[in-house]
Amino acid sequence: MTIKIAVSGAAGQIGYALLPHLANGHVFGHEQVELRLLEIPQALKSLAGTRYELLDCAFPTLSDVICTADPLEAFDNADVVVLVGGFPRLKGMQRKDLITRNTSIFTSMGQALNDVAASDVKVLVVANPANTNCLVTLKECSSRINPKNFCALTYLDHQRAKGQIAQRLGVSANKVKNVTIWGNHSETLYPDALTDGYLVDEVGNKMPLKSTLSAEDVDWLKGAFVSTVQNRGKKVIEIRGSSSAMSAAISAADCLKKWLVTGTQDGETISMAVYNDQGYYGIAKDIVFSFPCVCKNGEWIVKEGLTLSKLAYERLEISQNELLEEREAALELIEPKLKRSISTSSSTISMMSTASEGSLSDVKSSSVVERNAILSKI
Numbered sequence: 236m237t238i239k240i241a242v243s244g245a246a247g248q249i250g251y252a253l254l255p256h257l258a259n260g261h262v263f264g265h266e267q268v269e270l271r272l273l274e275i276p277q278a279l280k281s282l283a284g285t286r287y288e289l290l291d292c293a294f295p296t297l298s299d300v301i302c303t304a305d306p307l308e309a310f311d312n313a314d315v316v317v318l319v320g321g322f323p324r325l326k327g328m329q330r331k332d333l334i335t336r337n338t339s340i341f342t343s344m345g346q347a348l349n350d351v352a353a354s355d356v357k358v359l360v361v362a363n364p365a366n367t368n369c370l371v372t373l374k375e376c377s378s379r380i381n382p383k384n385f386c387a388l389t390y391l392d393h394q395r396a397k398g399q400i401a402q403r404l405g406v407s408a409n410k411v412k413n414v415t416i417w418g419n420h421s422e423t424l425y426p427d428a429l430t431d432g433y434l435v436d437e438v439g440n441k442m443p444l445k446s447t448l449s450a451e452d453v454d455w456l457k458g459a460f461v462s463t464v465q466n467r468g469k470k471v472i473e474i475r476g477s478s479s480a481m482s483a484a485i486s487a488a489d490c491l492k493k494w495l496v497t498g499t500q501d502g503e504t505i506s507m508a509v510y511n512d513q514g515y516y517g518i519a520k521d522i523v524f525s526f527p528c529v530c531k532n533g534e535w536i537v538k539e540g541l542t543l544s545k546l547a548y549e550r551l552e553i554s555q556n557e558l559l560e561e562r563e564a565a566l567e568l569i570e571p572k573l574k575r576s577i578s579t580s581s582s583t584i585s586m587m588s589t590a591s592e593g594s595l596s597d598v599k600s601s602s603v604v605e606r607n608a609i610l611s612k613i
């Protein structure tokens with residue numbers, strides 16, 4: 236079987252760094268892959284050069300490379316879709332304008348997926364604002380494609396967090412496990428190494444970070460570590476002059492590999508921003524929020540039952556509120572259509588279980604009530 240993989244924004248810097256990892260067996264092992272590279276018409280010429288390069292690599296696992304500006308051609312019967320292309324945040328641009336521009340792009344992406352993709356397609360959204368772009372896309376095809384088939388990339392933040400800890404402790408990064416990125420892929424994300432994070436020693440014993448590290452290291456995890464991970468993307472732009480590309484591409488490839496191919500190791504979680512239909516950890520339903528996830532047989536499952544500190548819940552709430560605001564800005568554009576579909580589609584009703592009962596402000600206030608109930612127990 237040939238796996239059909241579509242990548243939007245394929246001529247951009249992340250696309251360029253990502254494509255070899257999809258083509259060379261790093262993600263999908265010995266399976267044959269067909270790449271469909273999607274771009275805006277103006278970028279098709281440079282995309283043709285990328286296609287030549289891919290063919291020149293003579294990867295034995297690459298069966299074909301198609302370049303197109305038509306999402307319907309790119310997504311036709313696609314098994315895996317990686318949405319990297321989006322409208323960039325220009326200097327001086329308000330976040331709301333960024334959301335408006337991208338909502339229109341991701342509405343079209345969702346409609347094209349709905350029309351032609353395989354019904355079990357798996358979709359990874361990389362383009363920012365990644366969580367809300369993912370929400371917009373999945374809402375456009377929820378009557379045919381399960382929202383569980385989508386995730387937005389926070390695995391880069393996860394890897395950044397692991398890298399910071401490994402460097403501080405002088406250990407290999409693969410000895411650091413179960414750091415969690417909670418929330419939005421933005422500066423409100425909460426990198427949390429103390430709730431479930433552990434080190435693996437030479438014989439495989441798990442040593443929880445909160446009880447193994449010195450008081451000084453724990454203080455660092457509560458302070459400088461958090462702001463370093465939250466601001467890492469900005470720092471890379473400041474120093475490199477452009478945004479993270481190699482690390483974003485590698486983490487997108489590795490997220491796909493863990494999610495769809497290998498699964499997570501026994502006891503391991505990775506961070507993935509997923510559709511919150513259950514209200515995990517008291518977080519508002521109907522947003523795409525990053526949680527600790529276990530992956531098995533091509534599915535993600537949020538790890539539940541972790542005990543979070545009051546401080547952690549406060550951080551989660553900040554990120555949740557930002558996502559609610561982003562959703563509000565996006566829904567202003569797509570809500571009339573969604574309201575129509577709520578009254579006609581039972582699958583959409585279950586997906587929008589909180590939103591179907593009232594206005595957006597009702598959703599927000601009910602989640603705050605849930606949150607206050609949790610905080611009062613701590």
Ligand SMILES: NC(=O)c1ccc[n+]([C@@H]2O[C@H](COP(=O)([O-])OP(=O)(O)OC[C@H]3O[C@@H](n4cnc5c(N)ncnc54)[C@H](O)[C@@H]3O)[C@@H](O)[C@H]2O)c1
Pocket residue numbers: 243244245246247248249250273274275278319320321322323340360361362363364365387388389391392420478479480483
């Ligand atoms: N989630 C993460 O961890 C993470 C990390 C880094 C960057 N990003 C985001 O990834 C996105 C891509 O970053 P980049 O550095 O590759 O940007 P880039 O500007 O180099 O490339 C983006 C590409 O998308 C294309 N594009 C724009 N609109 C499109 C559309 N409607 N259909 C198809 N293609 C379209 C552009 O022509 C361009 O080639 C950005 O939104 C960036 O903010 C996310």
